[in-house]
Amino acid sequence: MAEFGKTKLIGLMAVVAVLVFAATMLLVDIFEKKQESRSPFFRVVELTDDTEDPAEWGKNFPLQYDGYVRTVDMVRTRFGGSEAVLQTPTTEDPRTVTSQSKLDHLPELRRMWAGYAFSKDFREERGHAYMLEDQIFTERQQAAPQPGTCLHCHASVYVPYKKAGDGDLMAGFEKLNPLPYAEARTHVTHPITCIDCHDAVTMQLRITRPGFIEGIAQAKAAEGFSAYDVNRDASHQEMRTYVCAQCHVEYYFKGSEKRLTYPWSKGLKVEDILAYYDEVQFKDWTHAETGAPMLKAQHPEFEMWAQGTHARAGVSCADCHMPYRRAGALKISEHHVRSPLLDVARSCQTCHRASAEELLDRAESIQERHARLRDVALNSLVDLIDDIKTAQAAGTDAERLDAARQYQRKASFYVDFVEAENSTGFHADQEGARILAESINFSRLGQRALMR
Amino acid sequence: MRRGHGAFIVVMVLFGGLIGLGAFTFVYADGASYMSSDARPCANCHVMRAQYEAWQKSSHREVAACNDCHAPHSSLAAKLAVKGLNGFNHSLAFTTGRFPEPIRITDFNRDVTEGACRHCHDAMVHAIDPVPEEEELSCVRCHVDVGHLH
Numbered sequence: 032m033a034e035f036g037k038t039k040l041i042g043l044m045a046v047v048a049v050l051v052f053a054a055t056m057l058l059v060d061i062f063e064k065k066q067e068s069r070s071p072f073f074r075v076v077e078l079t080d081d082t083e084d085p086a087e088w089g090k091n092f093p094l095q096y097d098g099y100v101r102t103v104d105m106v107r108t109r110f111g112g113s114e115a116v117l118q119t120p121t122t123e124d125p126r127t128v129t130s131q132s133k134l135d136h137l138p139e140l141r142r143m144w145a146g147y148a149f150s151k152d153f154r155e156e157r158g159h160a161y162m163l164e165d166q167i168f169t170e171r172q173q174a175a176p177q178p179g180t181c182l183h184c185h186a187s188v189y190v191p192y193k194k195a196g197d198g199d200l201m202a203g204f205e206k207l208n209p210l211p212y213a214e215a216r217t218h219v220t221h222p223i224t225c226i227d228c229h230d231a232v233t234m235q236l237r238i239t240r241p242g243f244i245e246g247i248a249q250a251k252a253a254e255g256f257s258a259y260d261v262n263r264d265a266s267h268q269e270m271r272t273y274v275c276a277q278c279h280v281e282y283y284f285k286g287s288e289k290r291l292t293y294p295w296s297k298g299l300k301v302e303d304i305l306a307y308y309d310e311v312q313f314k315d316w317t318h319a320e321t322g323a324p325m326l327k328a329q330h331p332e333f334e335m336w337a338q339g340t341h342a343r344a345g346v347s348c349a350d351c352h353m354p355y356r357r358a359g360a361l362k363i364s365e366h367h368v369r370s371p372l373l374d375v376a377r378s379c380q381t382c383h384r385a386s387a388e389e390l391l392d393r394a395e396s397i398q399e400r401h402a403r404l405r406d407v408a409l410n411s412l413v414d415l416i417d418d419i420k421t422a423q424a425a426g427t428d429a430e431r432l433d434a435a436r437q438y439q440r441k442a443s444f445y446v447d448f449v450e451a452e453n454s455t456g457f458h459a460d461q462e463g464a465r466i467l468a469e470s471i472n473f474s475r476l477g478q479r480a481l482m483r
Numbered sequence: 484m485r486r487g488h489g490a491f492i493v494v495m496v497l498f499g500g501l502i503g504l505g506a507f508t509f510v511y512a513d514g515a516s517y518m519s520s521d522a523r524p525c526a527n528c529h530v531m532r533a534q535y536e537a538w539q540k541s542s543h544r545e546v547a548a549c550n551d552c553h554a555p556h557s558s559l560a561a562k563l564a565v566k567g568l569n570g571f572n573h574s575l576a577f578t579t580g581r582f583p584e585p586i587r588i589t590d591f592n593r594d595v596t597e598g599a600c601r602h603c604h605d606a607m608v609h610a611i612d613p614v615p616e617e618e619e620l621s622c623v624r625c626h627v628d629v630g631h632l633h
Contacts, residue, residue, distance in 0.1 A: 040490045040493070040494070043494050043497075044493075044494075044497060047494075047497040047498060047500075047501055050501050051497075051500065051501050051504060054501065054504045054505050054508055055504065057508055057578065058504070058507070058508040058511065060578050061508065061511060061512045062511070064528065064577075068528075068529050356584070357530065357584060359580070360528065360529050360530075361529075362529070362532070376583065376584060376585065377584055377585065380585050380587075381585045382633065384627070
C-alpha cells in the first residue's frame, strides 16, 4: 500500500472538495429549474378585481413586473422612439425631461393643424410609464379644454370606472367622459397597469376598455358577425392584439356627452373611417388658414397593422412588441413593451432566418421610403393650403373654394392617418404608400378644383 | 503503515461521497433518459419545448426523431461523440443561462444534419447535386420546415 504524504492527502481532499462543491451546485441548480418549471409563479398576495397597484401584482409576478417598470427607458430608433430632452420645469409643467418635438422635425405639421391644439405641442411618444404625466402636462391642455374622456387611454381606468359606476364599467365610463379633464383626473392614480389587460384571478387576457368593446363589435358587425362580445368570442392569439388595440386606434369624441367612439362601423380602412365621419358630418376643428372642416387622425396602429402582411400571417402585436424571453426554466412575454427594432433577435428572428443586421436594414429601408413619401404628401398638402389662401384673397367663388376645402379635409386626414401611426409605415408598407399616394392625389384635385 | 492506511480510508470515503452525490444528481436529472433515442428527453429542460412541439407538427415526426437528424449515422463512436459534445454544451449553456435567443443551430451541427438528410435521401439528392467542385447544396436551405414546422 502506497505511503500517503501529507501534501498529497491535502491535495486530494481539495480536489474532492471542489468536485463535491461543483456537483452540489449543479444539483441545486437542477432542483431550482425543476421547481421553476413546475410552478410558474408563487402566490404571495391575493389579487382581486379591484387590485389596481401594479406593485402588488409584481409581488406575484416579479419577472413580468421588472419588464413593465422598464417602460421608463427612453431609447431612439432611426425613425421613432423617444430621446430624453431636458427642459426647465415651470409651474404649469414640472417635468424636467420630455421627448423631442415632432413639430420642429416636420414643420409642415403646424400648417396642417393650423388652429388646432396639436399645432402647439406634438412630441414623440414616450414609453407607457409616461402616458399619464405627458398628457397632464402637454401644452395642448392649455390650448383647448380637454374632457375626462382622454383618461380612457392615458390612465388605468378599469377600477376607477367601476367605482364611479357603482360596479358598472359602462356607467362609470359614461360618467367620467363629460367631466372636465382636471376633475376626472382626480379619479385615477396610475398609468396603464396589469389589470387593464389581465383578469386578476385567472391572468387571462381581458378587454377592459368600453371604447374598444363597442368599437370592435361594430367592426365585426360590418364583417357580418352580429352581437360580437370580444371577451367571449376572441381567441387567445387575437387577444394578444386586442389588448393593445384597446387604445392604439383612431377615435373621436361623440356628441356633447363626449363619448369615446371608434369609427369602425363601415370597416377599418382609412376610406371606411372617412366615409363614417362624412356621414355623421363630424369635424375636429376648422382650419385657421382656409376654413376647411378638418379631421385629426390619431394613432391608428391597429387599423394599419390590420392591412399588413404580418396581420395576414396571424402575427399579433405582442409577438413583436412583447416577444417571448427565457428566464431560468420559464418562458415569459417581455413586459418591457417597446420597438421590435430594439430587440430584433427575439422579435424578428423567431420567424425570419436572417441576420439581425439584415433584418434591421430591411425594416429601416421600408421606413425610409415611407418617410420620403410622407414628406412629399405633406408638401403637397401645404401647397394646397397656400393655393386656397391665395384663392380666398383673390375672391374666388364659394363653390370652388368649398370643393377645394373638401379635398383639403381628405388629403389632410389621409396623410395624418399614416403620419400619426407609430411605425413609420412598417405595420403595412404598401397600404401606407397607397394612402399617401391618394393624399397627394387629393391635394392635386383640390388645386385643380380651384382652377376650374 | 498505519498512517497511510488511515489516509487511504479517508480518501476512499471522500470519493465514495462524491460518487454518491454524482449518482444522485445523475438520477435526479434523468441522466439515463438521454441514453435513449426517444425525443421527449430532449425537451426535459423546457428550453427545447418549442423545437419539440414544432417537430411534432412536422412531416418527419413519424420517421425521424431528434437523434436521427442531429446525430451522425457514420458510426456508433461518432454518434456518441456528437451526443456527448452537444449534451455537455447544452448543459453548460442551460446552467449558466448564457445562450443566444432564439436558439440557433451551430455550423457544426448543421453539417451533421445535412449528413443525416443525405443518409436517407442520398439516391434522390445525388441526382441534383451540382458537379463536385462547386459548393454543396444545403437541403435545409429550402426544406426548412421538414424537421420543425414553423
